[in-house]
Amino acid sequence: MAVLFAEQLLTVDGWVQSARLHLLDGRIAKLETSVAAQAGDERHAMIVPALSNLHSHAFQRGMAGLAEVRGSASDNFWSWRETMYRFALRMSPDQLEAVAAQAYVEMLEAGYCRVGEFHYLHHDVDARPYADIAEMAGRIVAAAAHTGIALTLLPVFYAHSSFGAQPPNERQCRFISDLDSYARLSDRCRQLVAKLPSGIVGVAPHSLRAVNPQELTEVARLLPEAPVHIHIAEQLGEVRDCIAWSGARPVRWLLDHAPVDARWCLVHATHVDADEVSGIAGSGAVVGLCPLTEANLGDGIFPVAEYLKAGGRFGVGTDSNVCISVSGELSLLEYSQRLSRKVRNVVKRGAQSTGAALFSYALDGGRRALADARFGIAEGADADLVSLTVSVPATIGRSGDAVLDSWIFASAGGVVDCLWVNGIKQVENGRHRQRERVQTAYKKAITELCA
Incomplete structure (x- = not known):
């Protein structure tokens, strides 16, 4: 079981502070709020649903x-x-x-x-x-x-x-x-x-x-x-x-x-x-x-x-x-x-x-x-999550809804930090784990198509 700690977390019931998400078998098995991070937790400033x-x-x-x-x-x-x-x-x-x-x-x-x-x-x-x-x-x-x-x-x-x-x-x-x-x-x-x-x-x-x-x-x-x-x-x-x-x-x-x-x-x-x-x-x-x-x-x-x-x-x-x-x-x-x-x-x-x-x-x-009913951040929901950085110019000093406003209206990119699909991290530090390999194949295909 992986555990994520978020200083701010957007749940189905709204924003909560100091939350721990326990991920198991692609879902959120447990959600704790107003708790301290523990040793081994993966820490993030803000997590919202993908x-x-x-x-x-x-x-x-x-x-x-x-x-x-x-x-x-x-x-x-x-x-x-x-x-x-x-x-x-x-x-x-x-x-x-x-x-x-x-x-x-x-x-x-x-x-x-x-x-x-x-x-x-x-x-x-x-x-x-x-x-x-x-x-x-x-x-x-x-x-x-x-x-x-x-x-x-x-x-x-x-x-x-x-x-x-x-x-x-x-x-x-x-x-x-x-x-x-x-x-x-x-x-x-x-x-x-x-x-x-x-x-x-x-x-x-x-x-x-x-x-x-x-x-x-x-x-x-x-x-x-x-x-x-x-x-x-x-x-x-x-x-x-x-x-x-x-x-x-x-x-x-x-x-x-x-x-x-x-x-x-x-x-x-x-x-x-x-x-x-x-x-x-x-x-x-x-x-x-x-x-x-x-x-x-x-x-x-x-x-x-x-x-x-x-x-x-x-x-x-x-x-x-x-x-x-x-x-x-x-x-x-x-x-x-x-x-x-x-x-x-x-x-x-x-x-x-x-x-x-x-x-x-x-x-x-x-x-x-898309017939995917278990959405949002709650116990039992799919662990489809995005962590957002609050250290780029658009999000510095923001919290809660203001971070979403700044991501949507005031950023030039760089706000998405990590992304999990079914509890598996696919993006870290803003980069997909297979980015280079995928781009190499894409370059070959487009070169052929545009020849």
Whole structure:
């Protein structure tokens, strides 16, 4: 049994002082507060729960920064997607594993303990299935095992190019499944993920563009207790196309035609009206916000204040992995609200500071979206922990919520000291234990892909 001593500890009941955490078999076996450290305790200034990254496309970490040149026409999500297709069409299984491992190292160093991998790169470059239908998913699992990040694998069902079951185009050839092949893929993913500690498999109909109504129903039924994730209402063009197809906005159509409940995560939901905001909140679903990617792609701004007022839940994800940063996602979420409303401190939760409110919403929503219920610091909870340093300029002299505020809004990095996943330390002194080895493989893969 390992014992951690924290001068300050953020528990499910709030901040406590002088605490000892006894870790056993990946969980917090015992929690003592207002006690002195003992010989052999590993001492830390501050420990908080680690966050879950609810939405990632790991392979896109390799193309970060490669789509920042504007062409002659207006540049938007759809032109960015062409760059993504070109990159995806080249990637081998070895390269995917190397790029995913690099992304996961960066996530762990940033303060994430679990990732929801929205994985749709299924087939070989010529569109033929691999001999193992889950060859590429297996590389995601291998990257998670190698780096120690907890994994909720979300194999994606993708069948069409647009609303009305339009046939897929040739650039989508590596993504495509039918219902039978997707069921086989799902079964194989569960076999692979069963080898991971606390591994979870969900389902992911890619979007209303990529599935027809019958397929959406069948995919959501496939694993009745598992999480269901879907991209929705990310772009205005998507909203217009959905209205032309169905007469309804995307979120409204989904709420009216699918059993959306607490299993569901609606990723982005950027363009929603007041009726849709209240509908999502009432359903119990989590909205998956990815502020850095949404800003990078020019998606728009989700109305988070109205959503929270209606009782909604959200978590955050790194999506395209253009920049992997807990503080980056949370600060931009708040700053985008300030810019659009011309006021300060928009996200609120009780008496908490803004940074603490953002952190607690992201903690709760992320874990719920990834079906990881034992979250937070309490006896019996998973030992997914982050120690924060209070000796960098941003955190000197701070305590409690003020440290979270300074980490999220005032730091340039260097605040995360150590990170544990299932009680195993993966990051120490801000560096992942496998950083150099993973970066060597990543360098080789990217050199090949960019040649």
